[in-house]
Amino acid sequence: MDHKKSLELYIHIPFCVQKCLYCDFLSFEAEKQLQVEYMDQLRSEILSSGPWYEDCRVETIFIGGGTPSVLDPEQITLLMQAVNKSFLVAEDAEITIEANPGTLLARKLPVYLAAGINRLSLGLQSTNNEELKRLGRIHTFEDFLKGFQSARMAGFTNINVDLMSAIPGQSLESWKSTLKKVIMLKPEHISAYSLILEEGTAFGRHYLEKGKEQTSFPKGEVGSEDGADLDELSQWPELLDEEEERQMYYLARNLLEEAGYHSYEISNYARSGFACRHNIGYWTGKEYLGLGLGASSYVNGRRFCNESKLDAYQKLDFSLDGLEQLHGELHVQSRREQMEEFMFLGLRMTEGVSAAAFTREFGVHIDSIYGEVLRRLEKEGLLVRNGRHIALTQWGIDVSNYVLSEFLLDAGAEERKDKEE
Ligand code: SF4
Known part of the structure; x- marks a missing residue:
């Protein structure tokens, strides 16, 4: 192996x-x-x-x-x-x-x-x-x-x-x-x-x-x-x-x-x-590499997007620094953004998000970040916990925009925490 x-x-x-x-x-x-x-x-x-x-x-x-x-x-x-x-x-x-x-x-x-x-x-x-x-x-x-x-x-x-x-x-x-x-x-x-x-x-x-x-x-x-x-x-x-x-x-x-x-x-x-x-x-947050005009990638926690203008793409010299120019600016996702995305994408799946996968990914239990919001949405009948998975109910799917917006974390809090550390 x-x-x-x-x-x-x-x-x-x-x-x-x-x-x-x-x-x-x-x-x-x-x-x-x-x-x-x-x-x-x-x-x-x-x-x-x-x-x-x-x-x-x-x-x-x-x-x-x-x-x-x-x-x-x-x-x-x-x-x-x-x-x-x-x-x-x-x-x-x-x-x-x-x-x-x-x-x-x-x-x-x-x-x-x-x-x-x-x-x-x-x-x-x-x-x-x-x-x-x-x-x-x-x-x-x-x-x-x-x-x-x-x-x-x-x-x-x-x-x-x-x-x-x-x-x-x-x-x-x-x-x-x-x-x-x-x-x-x-x-x-x-x-x-x-x-x-x-x-x-x-x-x-x-x-x-x-x-x-x-x-x-x-x-x-x-x-x-x-x-x-x-x-x-x-x-x-x-x-x-x-x-x-x-x-x-x-x-x-x-x-x-x-x-x-x-x-x-x-x-x-x-x-x-x-x-x-x-x-x-x-x-489920796997890494992907996008190839070709305007394709986006997520590799090593970084997001980048290829050149999207055809003329400029065609002129790149990949034997020199073409790849660097192709990828443009790298966006390093913060932990907050990674957690939010984990929830947004995972909750689209019928199976929902796995609490164990959250812990593996971020080193903390999902309840320590989202405990309050999970309890509230579950009480409102929008989410259900099946064993280790958390999924939208049918009603939750109907109003998924609202449910997903509840998983946005406070950016200010993250900045304050970073400064303290
Ligand atoms: S124009 Fe858009 S939707 Fe239509 S075939 Fe091309 S990519 Fe698909």
């Missing part, structure tokens, strides 16, 4: 065919040539980073974006070769690639498998083509079906399907139909998030900033190249209210659990043995 530290890798591919109307991820359209140049630079970053992590074993890899499936599949082969050359990757590592059904051609799938990828995450969002169009997605439900079946035929035995509820104008019936159609396909994992309005997106501008009368869209941000959808989209449906969102959440939870999917996190469901190891690592 060696003593390698466990590490997760996140690899960012920032390209998409077009921007979805709700999306604030670091992603954009790019010509083939630029994609190839970026992938060359990403491989240099990987090859230069590997030696710094010789004491680590990579347990999970997540190739996300953007849309990794937009690339020629040979790029994924080269990418994985660089990873295997630079890092010690566990034999049973979970290796996921995200794919958009609009770009998942059948010929790409065997190449992914041969490159060692063993999990596919398909962004479907809805089985209703009207809703897909409303979100600015480039694909239809039929495209997804083709991709899903091709993936099964190619030999993928671990597939996630991403779904989205609370799409403007979506009815409970329509959400039910999406869930039922996807359940019938028996993917191993389903993520079901509610739409979140982000500032700076077309949805954000419409719904948050300018009110519902605003109907004009910046060029290039609408779900159609020729702009033919503009008129249709000018009739933007109303947002759902909180109660409707909550009903959709319960519907998903009930239907998925009935169908044998275990809810292991607020928005994630899996068949037995298929919970996403990469995300669990993230929620």
Whole structure:
């Protein structure tokens, strides 16, 4: 038994065919040539980073974006070769690639498998083509079906399907139909998030900033190249209210659990043995290294974020001081921040946080830091203690923003304590 530290890798591919109307991820359209140049630079970053992590074993890899499936599949082969050359990757590592059904051609799938990828995450969002169009997605439900079946035929035995509820104008019936159609396909994992309005997106501008009368869209941000959808989209449906969102959440939870999917996190469901190891690592505070444009990392208690401007990223020389420049400022988390994050992320898990893990991590019992707040929230019916775990109740999930805010610690007290010491 060696003593390698466990590490997760996140690899960012920032390209998409077009921007979805709700999306604030670091992603954009790019010509083939630029994609190839970026992938060359990403491989240099990987090859230069590997030696710094010789004491680590990579347990999970997540190739996300953007849309990794937009690339020629040979790029994924080269990418994985660089990873295997630079890092010690566990034999049973979970290796996921995200794919958009609009770009998942059948010929790409065997190449992914041969490159060692063993999990596919398909962004479907809805089985209703009207809703897909409303979100600015480039694909239809039929495209997804083709991709899903091709993936099964190619030999993928671990597939996630991403779904989205609370799409403007979506009815409970329509959400039910999406869930039922996807359940019938028996993917191993389903993520079901509610739409979140982000500032700076077309949805954000419409719904948050300018009110519902605003109907004009910046060029290039609408779900159609020729702009033919503009008129249709000018009739933007109303947002759902909180109660409707909550009903959709319960519907998903009930239907998925009935169908044998275990809810292991607020928005994630899996068949037995298929919970996403990469995300669990993230929620339980495991260290991860982000590679590629704008990717963030958490290593040795430090957080850092890669350069997020493509021009600047492409100019870095990784054989010199490129890695230093890439990572920019390091943020060393204080103990207070680490404790807060431990609670925020851990309580998203259905199992909750482990009191023993808290003690292992911070050298103090959880009650000595959070005893008062835990007792109060438990009394209010928002938390429950099961043996050594502390988890949100159903009501706690409903008002999770409030519950999680109760775990913020007093920064002033920490500073005063530091000075005393
Ligand atoms: S495909 Fe994904 S990453 Fe790309 S624009 Fe749409 S939501 Fe964003």
